[in-house]
Amino acid sequence: MTGTETTTRGGAGEAPPRPPALSPSRAADFRRCPLLYRLRAVDRLPEAPSRAQVRGTLVHAVLERLFALGPAERTPGAAHALLGPCWDALAADPAVAALFDGPADPGFAVWLDSAAALLDTYFALEDPSAVTATAVETRVEVELPGSGGAAVPLRGILDRLDDGPDGLRVVDYKTGATPGEGYESGVLFQLKFYALAVLLARGRVPDELRLLYLSDGTALTYRPDAGELHRFGRLLDAVWAAIRRAAPAGDFPPRTGPACRHCDHRDRCPAWGGTPPPYPGWPGEAA
Incomplete structure (x- = not known):
């Protein structure tokens, strides 16, 4: 499941944009900076690729x-x-x-x-x-039962799903370097997200998740259990609930940090003297 996501809007005559959902990238955006989440997931502002x-x-x-x-x-x-x-x-x-x-x-x-x-x-x-690959670059869309009966939409792309004699395995390719000390929590968050999505889609906990870091030749593995994934689901439920509370008024404040140095939207950020575009409203709902 790759973290690469486009943030472009459809042109005139095209279908309206789909409502936002949680992916590992968008969940990480909101937790790091709610305004960044808004600009990517709601405004869908384009970002030049590197x-x-x-x-x-x-x-x-x-x-x-x-x-x-x-x-x-x-x-x-x-x-x-x-x-x-x-x-x-x-x-x-x-x-x-x-x-x-x-x-x-x-x-x-x-x-x-x-x-x-x-x-x-x-x-x-x-x-x-x-390798016995049963799915390659496959989009997964599932709903996590949330608190109060509200479902949490989860989306992502599985780089590869193997289902063979060694069990059910999710494989994700990373072309960057293995994260250094202090960044392991982000990797674990992503791995748990993948595992939960597979559990919801297939009714089965994957036996293994494997990250292949192609920059330095490192393989990281994670073997989840159902109880751990259900607890993680409650975290995603809380993140989605916070997003939905912010959505009606567009209350997505900036949160500064080291990543601001490389942010594509710094010139639109009030924390750096910028002005965000007018809030377009939550897709599919009245502004």
């Missing part, structure tokens, strides 16, 4: 296509051969293409080589020919 983000998307796309091949065909050479076609598909987005001055850009070759290196690390972590 080279690192697009590299992650590229690697995920290659691995998705790799698992569409037969087990014996899932080789490093096949993965490298998929880089070009997957990049061409991504570069159809002008915002992605604008990251480089065309294929002749010297930085493009270095960047593409770094994506190939991530794929090589993937093959060092596991043998895809021995």
Whole structure:
């Protein structure tokens, strides 16, 4: 389940935007800064992609296509051969293409080589020919029974779901470095979210969740139990209840912290002298 999410609005004549839901990314946004959550999930303001983000998307796309091949065909050479076609598909987005001055850009070759290196690390972590993948890059949408009878909508994308002799396993690819000391809680939050979503979707606690960090070749595993996941569900219920209390009046205040240095919306933040756009109201409800 990848944390990458788009924040674009539909154009004229398109279906209205779907109501927000909780994902690991959006839940983390709200807990870190309610205004950031609003700008991403409610206003859906676009954010320019970075080279690192697009590299992650590229690697995920290659691995998705790799698992569409037969087990014996899932080789490093096949993965490298998929880089070009997957990049061409991504570069159809002008915002992605604008990251480089065309294929002749010297930085493009270095960047593409770094994506190939991530794929090589993937093959060092596991043998895809021995994997029984039943779902790849699959959207999961479930409802968590919340307090007072209100359901908590959960959404996410499973990078891969394996269901074989070793049990039910959720696998997530990370193209960044393994989090350092002090950031483990964010990883555990994400893992529990994945496990709970699978439990609600399949009625079964996954036997294992595995994070594969392709930057430094680290694999992290987590084996959940039902009681732990139900307690975590109460935390998500509390987060969603706080969001819904803030929604009618748009009461999403900023909360400053170290992440402000890299925030795409700092110029709209009152904490930094900016002004947010007019609150559009909660999608699907009167403002």
